[in-house]
Amino acid sequence: MCLAHGRLTGFSRSVSVSAMFPIRDHNPSEQTPYVTYGLIILNIAVFLSYWPLFNDPRALAGFFDSWAMVPAEVGQGSDPHTLVTSMFLHGGIMHLAGNMLFLWIFGDNLEEQLGHVRYLGFYLLCGIGAALGQLLSSPGSDIPTVGASGAIAGIMGGYLLLFPKAKVDILVIILIFVRVFALPAWVMLGVWFGLQLLSGLGADPNTGGVAYWAHAAGFLCGAVLVIPLWLRLGGTRFWSRTQGHPPHPEARYSASSIPRVRRRK
Numbered sequence: 449m450c451l452a453h454g455r456l457t458g459f460s461r462s463v464s465v466s467a468m469f470p471i472r473d474h475n476p477s478e479q480t481p482y483v484t485y486g487l488i489i490l491n492i493a494v495f496l497s498y499w500p501l502f503n504d505p506r507a508l509a510g511f512f513d514s515w516a517m518v519p520a521e522v523g524q525g526s527d528p529h530t531l532v533t534s535m536f537l538h539g540g541i542m543h544l545a546g547n548m549l550f551l552w553i554f555g556d557n558l559e560e561q562l563g564h565v566r567y568l569g570f571y572l573l574c575g576i577g578a579a580l581g582q583l584l585s586s587p588g589s590d591i592p593t594v595g596a597s598g599a600i601a602g603i604m605g606g607y608l609l610l611f612p613k614a615k616v617d618i619l620v621i622i623l624i625f626v627r628v629f630a631l632p633a634w635v636m637l638g639v640w641f642g643l644q645l646l647s648g649l650g651a652d653p654n655t656g657g658v659a660y661w662a663h664a665a666g667f668l669c670g671a672v673l674v675i676p677l678w679l680r681l682g683g684t685r686f687w688s689r690t691q692g693h694p695p696h697p698e699a700r701y702s703a704s705s706i707p708r709v710r711r712r713k
Contacts, residue, residue: 452682469546471637473553473617481556483564487571488548494536495544499654502540502676509592512537518593519583535575537594547596553616554600554607557694561610561677574602581665585648598662602646602670608637609674610681613692634692641667701708 501508514527517534521527538544559567578598607614612634641664648660678686689695697698 458605469618469619470550470553470616471619472617473557473633474617474630474700475557475611475694476696476699477560478696479560481559482560482573483568484551484555487555487596488551491536491538491544495538498537509706512592512594513649517579518592519581519586519589520546521581521590521615522579523587524698531576531579532572534579534592534594535572535599537598540595543595546571547600550600551596551603554603557614558606558674562674568672570602571599572626573673574605574666575599577602577669578662578666582659582662584665585661592661593662595662598659598666601663601666602673604637604640605667605670605672606674607670608633609671609678610686611690611692611694613689614694615698632692 498508498511501511515530515533516537518527518531522530538547550680554687555567558570562570575596575598578601579593582593612632614633615630616633616636617628617630618636620626644660644663646669648664682689
């Protein structure tokens with residue numbers, strides 16, 4: 449998710465932490481996703497570079513003020529570079545881990561379809577589109593926004609258009625109940641997108657927290673940017689040909705669930 453942080457103590461980020469989240473898909477890539485791996489390494493390296501600042505909240509807030517996207521400042525023409533730099537910043541280890549998990553699951557398939565160079569451009573454009581979406585939702589906010597999830601949401605939007613019925617394994621944790629379910633991508637991603645819209649409508653963008661509108665904007669950017677590729681593949685004929693599944697044999701795992709954890713008596 450994208451998170452919004454107060455100037456001295458908080459920020460807006462993009463993360464995905466809940467009792468239900470994806471752990472893998474059944475859509476194996478047939479090529480090495482060099483750009484996806486590179487983006488994961490770069491995000492981790494950038495995070496480690498300013499990790500010591502988490503011991504000094506004032507220094508961390510100053511760092512985010514310089515490199516995170518502040519809607520009020522960008523809206524006035526200041527710091528346009530933060531539309532890009534903000535997507536490589538994260539507000540904590542769990543924020544980073546959640547975003548990198550989503551990137552790892554969905555990124556390889558888009559990279560395979562788009563090609564390495566176009567995929568990198570696609571990723572950056574989705575991240576910029578997500579930041580602009582957050583800017584439009586709260587143009588007067590002085591809360592810095594950080595996180596890769598706007599760009600990753602774009603990957604999810606593109607994935608949904610190309611592979612709506614690809615299976616995605618979802619880990620569900622409810623108290624002591626732990627289980628993995630295989631769901632079609634259109635269900636998992638459709639629910640996720642719907643939650644961003646509903647949460648965005650109910651959130652106050654000027655108080656910090658999750659930048660839901662950045663997620664929604666990134667998702668829509670990704671879907672729109674992939675339309676030309678989808679049309680070249682045949683559009684609805686591509687769906688008819690593949691039945692909405694990956695255009696190659698899907699991965700099959702020996703175990704699709706995690707046993708229920710029972711209380712000790």
